[in-house]
Amino acid sequence: MIDFWLIFRILVFPGFTFVLLLTLFCDWMERKIEARIQNRVGPMVAGPFGILQPLADFIKLLTKEDIQPRDAKKFIFKFAPLVAFSVMVFAMCFLPVDGASVLSVSGFNGDLIVILAFVTIANFLLFLSGWASSNPYGAIGSARVLTQFLGYDIPLFLVGLTPAFIAGSLSIAAIASAQTIPYIVLAPWAFVLFIISMQAELEKDPFDIPHAESEVVGGLETEYTGGKLAFLHLTRDVQIVFGAALVVELFLGGSSGPVFFGLPAFWYSLWFVLKLLAVVVITEYITCVFARLRLDQVLSANWKILLPSAVLSLILTVAMVTWVYPLVV
Amino acid sequence: MSKKTRIPPMLKRAVSHIFTKPVTTKYPFVKPTLPADFRGQQVFDINLCVSCGLCSRDCPAKAIEMVVIDGKRRPQFKLDSCIFCYQCAESCPRNAIKSSVFYELATTDKSSLVLKPQASVERRASPQ
Amino acid sequence: MPNSNVNIISVIESKLKDKVQIQPGQLGTAAIATTNGLHREVIQTLLDADEKTAITSITGLDLGANLGLLYHIRTSNAFVTIRAEVPRESPKIQTITDIMPGAVFHELEVADLFGIVFEGHPSPGHFVLSDNWPEGVYPLRKDVNPYDVKLNPSKDVITQPSDGKQVKIVLGPQHPALLEPEKFVVTVDGETVTRVDPRVGYVHRGIEKATESRTFLQDVYLVERICGICNSIHACSFVETVEKILKIEVPQRAKYLRVIALELNRLHSHLLTLGHAGLEIGYETLFQYFWRDREPIMDLIELTSGNRVYSSLMTVGGVRRDIKEEDIPKIKATLTDLRKKLPFYRQVYEDEPSLKMRMKNVGVLKREDAIKLSVVGPVARGSGYDIDVRKDEPYEAYGEIPFKEIVYTQGDTWARMNVRMDEVEESINIIEYAIDNLPPGPFRVKAPRVVPAGEAVNRVEAPRGELFYYVKSNGTAMPERVKVRTPTYANIPAFLKTAIGESIADVPSNFVSLDPCFSCTDR
Numbered sequence: 001m002i003d004f005w006l007i008f009r010i011l012v013f014p015g016f017t018f019v020l021l022l023t024l025f026c027d028w029m030e031r032k033i034e035a036r037i038q039n040r041v042g043p044m045v046a047g048p049f050g051i052l053q054p055l056a057d058f059i060k061l062l063t064k065e066d067i068q069p070r071d072a073k074k075f076i077f078k079f080a081p082l083v084a085f086s087v088m089v090f091a092m093c094f095l096p097v098d099g100a101s102v103l104s105v106s107g108f109n110g111d112l113i114v115i116l117a118f119v120t121i122a123n124f125l126l127f128l129s130g131w132a133s134s135n136p137y138g139a140i141g142s143a144r145v146l147t148q149f150l151g152y153d154i155p156l157f158l159v160g161l162t163p164a165f166i167a168g169s170l171s172i173a174a175i176a177s178a179q180t181i182p183y184i185v186l187a188p189w190a191f192v193l194f195i196i197s198m199q200a201e202l203e204k205d206p207f208d209i210p211h212a213e214s215e216v217v218g219g220l221e222t223e224y225t226g227g228k229l230a231f232l233h234l235t236r237d238v239q240i241v242f243g244a245a246l247v248v249e250l251f252l253g254g255s256s257g258p259v260f261f262g263l264p265a266f267w268y269s270l271w272f273v274l275k276l277l278a279v280v281v282i283t284e285y286i287t288c289v290f291a292r293l294r295l296d297q298v299l300s301a302n303w304k305i306l307l308p309s310a311v312l313s314l315i316l317t318v319a320m321v322t323w324v325y326p327l328v329v
Numbered sequence: 330m331s332k333k334t335r336i337p338p339m340l341k342r343a344v345s346h347i348f349t350k351p352v353t354t355k356y357p358f359v360k361p362t363l364p365a366d367f368r369g370q371q372v373f374d375i376n377l378c379v380s381c382g383l384c385s386r387d388c389p390a391k392a393i394e395m396v397v398i399d400g401k402r403r404p405q406f407k408l409d410s411c412i413f414c415y416q417c418a419e420s421c422p423r424n425a426i427k428s429s430v431f432y433e434l435a436t437t438d439k440s441s442l443v444l445k446p447q448a449s450v451e452r453r454a455s456p457q
Numbered sequence: 458m459p460n461s462n463v464n465i466i467s468v469i470e471s472k473l474k475d476k477v478q479i480q481p482g483q484l485g486t487a488a489i490a491t492t493n494g495l496h497r498e499v500i501q502t503l504l505d506a507d508e509k510t511a512i513t514s515i516t517g518l519d520l521g522a523n524l525g526l527l528y529h530i531r532t533s534n535a536f537v538t539i540r541a542e543v544p545r546e547s548p549k550i551q552t553i554t555d556i557m558p559g560a561v562f563h564e565l566e567v568a569d570l571f572g573i574v575f576e577g578h579p580s581p582g583h584f585v586l587s588d589n590w591p592e593g594v595y596p597l598r599k600d601v602n603p604y605d606v607k608l609n610p611s612k613d614v615i616t617q618p619s620d621g622k623q624v625k626i627v628l629g630p631q632h633p634a635l636l637e638p639e640k641f642v643v644t645v646d647g648e649t650v651t652r653v654d655p656r657v658g659y660v661h662r663g664i665e666k667a668t669e670s671r672t673f674l675q676d677v678y679l680v681e682r683i684c685g686i687c688n689s690i691h692a693c694s695f696v697e698t699v700e701k702i703l704k705i706e707v708p709q710r711a712k713y714l715r716v717i718a719l720e721l722n723r724l725h726s727h728l729l730t731l732g733h734a735g736l737e738i739g740y741e742t743l744f745q746y747f748w749r750d751r752e753p754i755m756d757l758i759e760l761t762s763g764n765r766v767y768s769s770l771m772t773v774g775g776v777r778r779d780i781k782e783e784d785i786p787k788i789k790a791t792l793t794d795l796r797k798k799l800p801f802y803r804q805v806y807e808d809e810p811s812l813k814m815r816m817k818n819v820g821v822l823k824r825e826d827a828i829k830l831s832v833v834g835p836v837a838r839g840s841g842y843d844i845d846v847r848k849d850e851p852y853e854a855y856g857e858i859p860f861k862e863i864v865y866t867q868g869d870t871w872a873r874m875n876v877r878m879d880e881v882e883e884s885i886n887i888i889e890y891a892i893d894n895l896p897p898g899p900f901r902v903k904a905p906r907v908v909p910a911g912e913a914v915n916r917v918e919a920p921r922g923e924l925f926y927y928v929k930s931n932g933t934a935m936p937e938r939v940k941v942r943t944p945t946y947a948n949i950p951a952f953l954k955t956a957i958g959e960s961i962a963d964v965p966s967n968f969v970s971l972d973p974c975f976s977c978t979d980r
Contacts, residue, residue, distance in 0.1 A: 033347070036347045036351065037343045037347060038346070038741070038745035038749075039352050039353075039745065039749055040352075040353050040745060041351040041353040042351075205741075206811050209962075212739060212962070217633055288741070289337070289343045289742065290339075290740070290809075290811040291735070291738045291740035291811040291814075292738055292739025292815070293815070295648070295962055296648070297814055337808050337809045338804040338808060338809070339805055339809055343742065352749050352752075363759070364784075366763050366778070367764070368769075387672075387674055387675065389674075389676075389678040389679055390678075412678060412682070412767070413764060414678045414767070415763070415769070416675075416678065419777065428763070
């Protein structure tokens with residue numbers, strides 16, 4: 001019996017199927033919000049309010065011809081997008097969606113470090129996939145991915161440790177459950193910095209330099225077609241959901257929230273999804289209201305502003321944890 | 330980065346637009362209303378035609394060919410070459426060529442874009 | 458000492474009286490007949506006399522035994538055509554690119570299309586025609602039938618991505634930053650551009666040649682199709698030139714109606730570019746807003762002319778349809794709506810930090826360089842080089858309509874975009890004034906189809922800058938020669954100049970600030 005339950009949790013809820021559906025839904029919502037901010041209607045034909053549009057796009061790409069460039073490094077070209085996708089879905093499994101993570105054993109002390117490492121691995125796989133396509137635009141796009149994530153990984157890690165300091169634990173479940181007062185209230189500066197570095201890590205405006213199509217055409221996706229492109233897109237969408245989910249766990253109290261009746265797991269999942277959607281709205285809003293910066297501007301902003309602020313944030317947090325929070329909590 | 334105290338205007342505008350109605354025209358579900366003298370597909374009235382051939386001579390795109398129907402020369406419009414400038418209507422001494430607001434001319438069958446002069450030219454049926 | 462109020466003709470007369478022949482006529486303020494070598498002297502005299510002397514175009518002519526060359530030079534208050542002739546057998550003439558760097562492209566074009574060799578040109582070679590064009594066939598000469606030209610087998614031109622130290626990035630012919638095909642090989646050292654090699658001609662359709670086998674009436678629609686965005690201005694310029702040869706005076710009402718059509722065209726063209734610039738710097742929201750506000754203008758063009766894009770309003774002798782009394786409230790309401798939206802955009806350009814980071818100090822073109830490279834339109838006005846044909850040489854009703862000439866002095870992408878933004882407002886003012894003061898009367902006069910022998914030049918201010926037409930008629934219903942110099946053709950040198958030394962990431966936003974239109978460029 002236990003085995004069936006475990007398989008259900010891995011494959012359906014809150015595992016693979018749930019993550020996939022949530023990703024497609026977030027993709028739809030992003031597009032709809034972007035459209036409304038830009039005074040457009042957005043997807044409207046596939047399904048009610050166009051809600052099936054991301055799925056339709058995904059299926060359409062799967063049916064397209066799959067072309068492999070002659071000079072591509074075939075193995076990496078083929079498998080990097082798939083592996084990147086799997087890594088992201090696997091990383092999602094560590095996040096306690098309905099109060100506990102997918103595998104109860106996986107929620108060990110220190111899983112925060114593991115999933116932040118997964119983000120890095122996924123980005124590195126995306127870099128590999130662009131590099132393997134042997135296309136100058138793909139190469140430039142990949143190089144930009146690498147440059148940018150080298151710059152923003154450190155601030156992300158540093159700021160990501162802030163909640164861990166406050167909670168006194170490196171386990172995501174522990175951090176989430178320790179938030180009787182959400183850390184967005186206790187450490188708003190860290191929240192802002194985390195959103196900014198997440199935005200850069202996820203390559204969204206104003207940091208979407210690797211996707212600057214007026215400069216590098218399709219970036220690392222230039223040579224990809226068909227199913228592989230579909231998985232590259234999906235990986236990106238899962239990354240966005242994952243980033244939002246991480247923000248929810250670290251700063252918004254995870255899946256905690258009032259339970260009214262029935263299954264607590266249902267309410268926990270509901271709160272989690274609602275918070276996640278709120279974060280997606282915020283990131284999409286940021287995407288819409290800024291222009292894309294230049295690579296040198298992004299890098300200098302990173303080294304001159306973001307990195308020092310991240311260090312300061314950490315120092316401030318330690319000070320607060322030592323002297324201020326004991327009085328409040 | 331320069332320090333500006335004013336808030337970038339886009340921040341506010343973006344929020345306010347979420348709550349306003351989109352401006353998108355929902356074509357093809359909702360068709361736009363066109364001005365009455367829109368230059369769409371030509372309507373040719375064979376009863377007014379005097380077979381002078383001026384329309385064919387003046388057509389900048391050479392889209393009008395004079396063909397013999399019942400022993401008389403009549404214009405045949407090739408809409409795939411037509412640039413819808415309506416010089417033909419202007420050149421016609423008898424006003425036999427008029428404009429219509431019919432504009433959905435996309436088709437997979439090129440031959441359906443040739444308007445054969447008939448007693449009364451119907452609007453081209455939309456392709457099935 | 459350069460003086461902008463100097464009478465150019467008297468300067469030429471006093472300095473070169475015994476050498477050149479000054480002929481009054483339809484070729485601008487004056488036509489000056491010169492010979493090989495002497496043309497350089499005249500141009501040098503003009504350059505010394507007026508600081509704003511720049512070249513508009515070079516027209517090639519097939520005169521039978523000789524090939525003709527017309528150098529069209531503009532100064533601050535005059536427009537001069539310098540004639541020169543070279544024998545057909547050995548068509549050689551000295552280059553003027555050393556004293557006038559803006560003439561590089563114009564000489565290349567004449568060399569390609571007429572086979573005239575410019576001795577001393579810095580970078581000779583095919584520019585307009587394709588690389589596999591046969592040697593010794595010059596398409597605009599009268600003895601060449603373009604249908605008989607047999608192209609050489611084409612070779613694959615592979616640009617080596619790197620020659621050791623420097624990397625070459627090929628922008629185009631197909632590239633998302635270029636909406637139309639044209640090739641720019643950008644050599645970069647790290648992220649810095651060190652060299653740009655342009656190659657135009659990918660959309661050369663031979664319209665100048667095609668006009669010679671169509672009637673003047675048909676040519677109005679043909680030249681309208683040189684450019685989709687500024688179509689009215691092309692047709693307008695052409696019919697004005699023909700009217701000059703015919704010596705027809707257009708009715709006053711037609712002049713105002715033409716102004717309305719031209720300004721609607723300018724409005725939608727400027728809004729398009731402003732939005733496109735947003736897209737190039739990854740500001741999609743701004744792009745969507747501009748294009749949303751452009752749509753009502755397209756509807757107005759549809760309302761007044763019967764078609765969204767190609768208005769086909771102009772005809773020799775006037776306009777083809779009158780504005781309807783019942784449409785005027787709608788036109789005014791739409792313009793008022795647009796005017797209300799402008800302060801927001803201006804604020805975005807003033808206050809939005811990420812936009813300013815991408816546009817300020819990008820592609821700075823100094824005033825001296827702008828004049829030297831003979832750039833036109835908003836690019837020139839963004840650099841403090843105040844040329845606007847509507848002011849300098851008013852055509853149609855522009856002389857009677859009050860409006861401001863917009864000049865910014867910074868010379869960067871941001872300034873060029875702000876010129877366009879302010880011109881949007883000026884255009885609204887002009888249209889409103891024209892509608893309010895629309896004179897009664899007929900809107901067209903009957904014009905003969907056969908044009909008497911003669912030649913004329915005409916300049917108008919297209920949305921992208923000064924548009925130049927030269928028409929020569931030989932007394933038949935078809936023109937002998939039509940020459941079009943489009944504003945983008947004159948503005949590309951500005952990009953080549955400003956891109957060098959900048960980051961590769963700034964190339965798209967710098968480039969789009971010229972409002973490039975390659976269909977225009979290639980014709």
